[in-house]
Amino acid sequence: MRFERKPVTRRAVEIIAFLFWCVALAAAQPARSPLSSTNIFAPASTPAKTIFGLSVFVLAVTGVIFVVVFTLLAYSVVKFRGKAADIGREPPQVYGSTQIELAWTVIPVLIVAVLFLATARVIHAIQDAPKPAAALDVTVIGHQFWWEFRYPKLGIVTANELHIPVSDPAHPTPTFMKLLSADTDHSFWIPELGGKTDLIPNRVNEMWMDPHRPGIYLGQCAQYCGVQHAKMLLRVSVDTPADFDAWVSAQRRAATEDTKVIAGKHVFEATACINCHTVNGTVANGRFGPDLTHLMSRSTIASGAAENTPANLRLWLQNPDAIKVGSLMPAMQLSDADLDALTAYLETLR
Ligand code: HEC
Ligand SMILES: [Cu+2]
Secondary structure (H helix, E strand, O other), X not given: XXXXXXXXXXXXXXXXXXXXXXXXXXXXXXXXXXXXXXXXXXXOOHHHHHHHXXXXXXXXXXXXXXXXXXXXXXXXXXXXXXXXXXXXXXXXXXXXXXXXHHHHHHHHHHHHHHXXXXXXXXXXXXXXXXXXXXXXXXXEEEEOOEXXXXXXXXXXXXEOEEEEEOOEOOEOOOEEEEEEEOOOOEEEOOOOOOOOEEEOOOOOEEEEEOOOOOEXXXXXXXXXXXXXXXXXXXXXXXXXXXXXXXXXXXXXXXXXXXXXXXXXXXXXXXXXXXXXXXXXXXXXXXXXXXXXXXXXXXXXXXXXXXXXXXXXXXXXXXXXXXXXXXOOOOOOOOOHHHHHHHHHHHXXXX
């Protein structure tokens, strides 16, 4: 019987070429193109850079191992391939070489030790980093399926779009976060700013980030938390100090009262909205859903599921499932007139 070996080797070469191509493609993504704002190859803060350095190191070590092992394997496959004359014969049996056995025990142990020490160093550098006095405190609370951000020292509560100041390495102003969960496990992940950290009920996890350049950074809940886990997006706006101060003072202003939308406000206050949402200065003080006091300062609604436009807002109020199936906000069965009035009212929450 003749074995058909060529196609197998060719297939293996193709698969490996494909894997290399994938890695090269991912690495070659331009760092700031709109498609790559979650690019793990473009770290923009100290923890993300440290983790990136470690992963490149681990990839290099394992890459060398891969090349060595694969070369030996390919060599053996070709060199010792079965010949027709070998069929029915056993290959020569070789037993016990202390040198070889020592080598293939000691070298891997050393490699594992090096990887372990390098990793331990990075974990220590990130988790035990001292917190400077100028650090900003933010409490992040994961909800099915949105993010709550509280700034305890500034008295600000917002949702889904986190604003933090850029951190100049000469005068670092990192953001230190406490991560909590209101229901089930979630995971906070902004690839360019830091590693993943889970939000676990009845536990406080911590992480920090010190973004080096202003911009919008995107992320995503990275732990399956229910049907709309995939639409639990994160948007971090890294602001210049002046922009951040302006944002803070805008968030601390009381909600403006606009008499033109009084009808919509009545609908809001007479409906169950107020049990789930807060609007400062009104009877609404619910905490089950996002704080709406400055809803219009956000560019998206429903955790990045839709842009914050009047049409989307109206659609959301009419039927949240149209934007985010399975979201925990009920459709309130409002009349068209009430929907219009309510949307007009929400549009004034700047
Ligand atoms: C049972 C509680 C509940 C009620 C009642 C409720 N909501 Fe919501 N609402 C939520 C939840 C939960 C979310 C977050 C949904 C998500 O993103 O998954 C939400 C999201 C929103 C958002 C988007 C906020 C953002 O920043 O993403 C708006 C606007 C909103 N609700 C307005 C209203 C209005 C107006 C009413 C009354 C007609 C109302 N809600 C009634 C729970 C509720
Ligand atoms: Cu989640």
